[in-house]
Amino acid sequence: MTALLEVRDLRVTIGSTAAVRGASITVNKGETHCLVGESGCGKSISALSVMGLLPRGSKRETTALRFAGEEIGTYGEKQMERLRGDRMAMIFQEPMTSLNPAYTVGSQMTEVLRRHRGTPRAQAVDRAAELLALVGITAPGLRLGQFPHQLSGGLRQRVMIAMALMCDPELLIADEPTTALDVTVQAQILRLLATLQKDLGLGILLITHDLGVVARIADRVSVMYAGEVVESAPTAALFADPEHPYTRGLLTCVPVPGKVKRGEPLGSIPGVVPRVTPGFTGCGFRDRCSQAHAACAGTIPRQAVADGHELLCTLSPGWGRQAAA
Amino acid sequence: MTGAPAIEVRGLRREFRVRQGLFAPPKQVIAVDDVSFAVPAGSVLGVVGESGCGKSTLARLILGLLEPTAGDVLVDGQRLSGMDRRARARLIQPVFQDPFASLNPKRRVRDIVAMPLLAQGSIGRAEMDRRVDEALDRVGLSIHQGTRVPAQLSGGQRQRVAIARALVLRPRIVVCDEPTSALDVSVQAQILNLLAELRTDLGLTYLFISHNLAVVEHIASEVAVMYLGRIVERTESESLFAAPRHPYTRALLASVLTPEPGLGVPDVGLGDIMPDPANIPPGCRFHPRCPVAIGICSTEAPKPAHGAAGLVECHLA
Ligand SMILES: Nc1ncnc2c1ncn2[C@@H]1O[C@H](COP(=O)(O)OP(=O)(O)OP(=O)(O)O)[C@@H](O)[C@H]1O
Ligand SMILES: Nc1ncnc2c1ncn2[C@@H]1O[C@H](COP(=O)(O)OP(=O)(O)O)[C@@H](O)[C@H]1O
Ligand code: SF4
Ligand code: SF4
Ligand SMILES: [Mg+2]
Ligand SMILES: [Mg+2]
Numbered sequence A: 001m002t003a004l005l006e007v008r009d010l011r012v013t014i015g016s017t018a019a020v021r022g023a024s025i026t027v028n029k030g031e032t033h034c035l036v037g038e039s040g041c042g043k044s045i046s047a048l049s050v051m052g053l054l055p056r057g058s059k060r061e062t063t064a065l066r067f068a069g070e071e072i073g074t075y076g077e078k079q080m081e082r083l084r085g086d087r088m089a090m091i092f093q094e095p096m097t098s099l100n101p102a103y104t105v106g107s108q109m110t111e112v113l114r115r116h117r118g119t120p121r122a123q124a125v126d127r128a129a130e131l132l133a134l135v136g137i138t139a140p141g142l143r144l145g146q147f148p149h150q151l152s153g154g155l156r157q158r159v160m161i162a163m164a165l166m167c168d169p170e171l172l173i174a175d176e177p178t179t180a181l182d183v184t185v186q187a188q189i190l191r192l193l194a195t196l197q198k199d200l201g202l203g204i205l206l207i208t209h210d211l212g213v214v215a216r217i218a219d220r221v222s223v224m225y226a227g228e229v230v231e232s233a234p235t236a237a238l239f240a241d242p243e244h245p246y247t248r249g250l251l252t253c254v255p256v257p258g259k260v261k262r263g264e265p266l267g268s269i270p271g272v273v274p275r276v277t278p279g280f281t282g283c284g285f286r287d288r289c290s291q292a293h294a295a296c297a298g299t300i301p302r303q304a305v306a307d308g309h310e311l312l313c314t315l316s317p318g319w320g321r322q323a324a325a
Numbered sequence B: 001m002t003g004a005p006a007i008e009v010r011g012l013r014r015e016f017r018v019r020q021g022l023f024a025p026p027k028q029v030i031a032v033d034d035v036s037f038a039v040p041a042g043s044v045l046g047v048v049g050e051s052g053c054g055k056s057t058l059a060r061l062i063l064g065l066l067e068p069t070a071g072d073v074l075v076d077g078q079r080l081s082g083m084d085r086r087a088r089a090r091l092i093q094p095v096f097q098d099p100f101a102s103l104n105p106k107r108r109v110r111d112i113v114a115m116p117l118l119a120q121g122s123i124g125r126a127e128m129d130r131r132v133d134e135a136l137d138r139v140g141l142s143i144h145q146g147t148r149v150p151a152q153l154s155g156g157q158r159q160r161v162a163i164a165r166a167l168v169l170r171p172r173i174v175v176c177d178e179p180t181s182a183l184d185v186s187v188q189a190q191i192l193n194l195l196a197e198l199r200t201d202l203g204l205t206y207l208f209i210s211h212n213l214a215v216v217e218h219i220a221s222e223v224a225v226m227y228l229g230r231i232v233e234r235t236e237s238e239s240l241f242a243a244p245r246h247p248y249t250r251a252l253l254a255s256v257l258t259p260e261p262g263l264g265v266p267d268v269g270l271g272d273i274m275p276d277p278a279n280i281p282p283g284c285r286f287h288p289r290c291p292v293a294i295g296i297c298s299t300e301a302p303k304p305a306h307g308a309a310g311l312v313e314c315h316l317a
Helices: A043-051 A077-083 A105-117 A121-134 A140-144 A153-164 A183-200 A211-217 A235-240 A245-253 A319-324 B055-062 B085-091 B109-120 B125-138 B155-167 B185-202 B213-219 B237-242 B247-255
Strands: A003-014 A017-028 A032-036 A058-061 A064-067 A088-091 A171-175 A203-208 A220-225 A228-234 A302-306 A309-312 B007-018 B027-039 B044-048 B070-075 B092-095 B173-177 B205-209 B222-227 B230-236 B305-307 B310-312
Touching: A003 A043, A003 A203, A017 A032, A017 A043, A017 A203, A017 A220, A032 A043, A032 A183, A032 A211, A043 A064, A043 A088, A043 A171, A043 A203, A088 A153, A105 A121, A105 A140, A105 A153, A121 A140, A121 A153, A153 A183, A171 A183, A183 A203, A183 A211, A183 B247, A203 A211, A211 A235, A220 A235, A220 A245, A228 A235, A228 A245, A245 B185, B007 B055, B027 B055, B027 B070, B027 B230, B044 B055, B044 B213, B055 B070, B055 B173, B055 B205, B085 B092, B085 B109, B092 B155, B109 B125, B109 B155, B125 B155, B155 B185, B185 B213, B205 B213, B213 B237, B222 B237, B222 B247, B230 B237, B230 B247
Parallel strands: A017 A228, A032 A203, A032 A220, A088 A171, A171 A203, B044 B205, B044 B222, B092 B173, B173 B205
Antiparallel strands: A003 A017, A003 A058, A003 A064, A220 A228, A228 A309, A302 A309, B007 B027, B007 B070, B222 B230, B230 B310, B305 B310
């Protein structure tokens, strides 16, 4: 498999916050890679790093940032602008981040094609209508003439996805695209993303804090905590054999319908996600970890659990099973 | 004091007039439409439904923060309309979703928690301090945290402050409107466990609103499913999740993505028409999205069928 996106040892500091601390993420062609973790773990900043959209005052370092085999870490703003919305596109939790309230859906969608490809208007309108239909919007003609505020949240999210697809991107980065939506609409949007990915061969980097979403649509999962990828594995392996104490903790916190025992407390992780400053050493999870020991304040080894399954922890892979036995 | 339900609503209705544009005539939104139910003391009624179906409006009606257009709310057997505000505050208290928006950012946590006591106007300084300490302790906040302002606390700690403020008058009933929706899962679990523990220890009754069905299942003894202002199904929690009867309840349950890999994302069959409380469809209000609708559904509204299993409103149930 060819890596569509390869991020090696990404480090981002924003003022006195070490937002990302050595994260490596690979997205293959035709693959959905989910980045999961609680708020503040560095998921969005990782995504924005790839797109070259970091907040002002951020410092980014990587040993490699390759897109379709080409190093883009050295690209300037002009070159990034040409990539964005064209070969790589991003959708956000709040559709209004990418939709302009002052323009109709149609004019915003066609503008993308005009800018990147110089496509004539009539042709661009056809393409926009075609994509709105593809994302399951029943009256595309009507929607093209409407303003974003005239649409429901679910429709806006679909419009944003359609807009992201205007130039046939190879990579789609989606930052919590369904977090603000009802479960019913969420299911529809995620089904849509899964179908598009199969039909168009897209590589998707999907950010979420919802392990249910991960289980249902990811091929590969990376769990982030305090700016690091603490565990990464093929989806089935991660759920069958979670190794990192944070991954295991997260899994016990999620109430699962049909499996809930009323009157029994849910599993929970004490404390909260810390904000880490540059120069921090040791495991970022150690204040909350029930397994923490002296070595956890030192350098934490990155270990191979199995093929494609990596763990950042001082415990030996399989520690949970040994403890249970 | 047995007999009287902790909360009882009868034929409750609330309309809003909403302007759709500068020159368009105002439209009538029916946010809560002829809702009746009773919540026995010591139990938890969970309320679920999509955004805009009227959950928060129902909560505000029950808290007396909003006047009903028609119908009655009885709390602990007494009519809410005309009840003295201070008496009401001793009976029923809210916990809202966004602890940041609902807490005064300039005040210390202690003073925020003391507000309801102060509003009673009859409680002395020493007694007030004692009650505040007790409430902070109950929700797991230290005396030291009591001296901070909300911005110095995490989201979960702020929600603990909101819960302490709700408990300081020792009410019998707490209305929770999406109390954990703004929190991370690990913190959500901490708060849910706290709410469950408080309910048992203090014998509280909850009206518990959430869009997260799994959260509701975990805490509620009975669940009401709302759709465009009406309760379309209300059943004891276990049977609702084991054998949902209304097609909308089934779709809601099917939409929940459990962390089970390999199952994919289900097609819940609802189409792309979204419910609009300003344009409630004739007949069964769910019919434009209902995957099993029949001819009669678009013309005739189903009557609520009360049975041993609870209530359901559907021609096919
Ligand atoms: N003060 C108000 N003025 C006008 N319309 C209102 C007002 N409050 C609520 N509504 C309308 O009443 C309907 C129900 O709103 P409500 O806030 O109760 O929904 P909800 O179920 O709590 O939704 P959510 O899950 O998004 O919180 C909506 O259409 C809403 O726009
Ligand atoms: N614009 C910003 N200015 C300063 N710090 C920021 C900014 N955006 C994010 N951060 C910090 O970077 C860290 C990672 O944030 P983020 O990537 O947004 O987390 P996530 O998406 O996982 O919730 C957090 O500590 C956050 O407070
Ligand atoms: S390195 Fe130590 S503190 Fe960190 S997760 Fe592993 S056992 Fe816990
Ligand atoms: S009454 Fe008809 S439309 Fe309404 S839920 Fe039942 S089957 Fe569906
Ligand atoms: Mg984020
Ligand atoms: Mg609400």
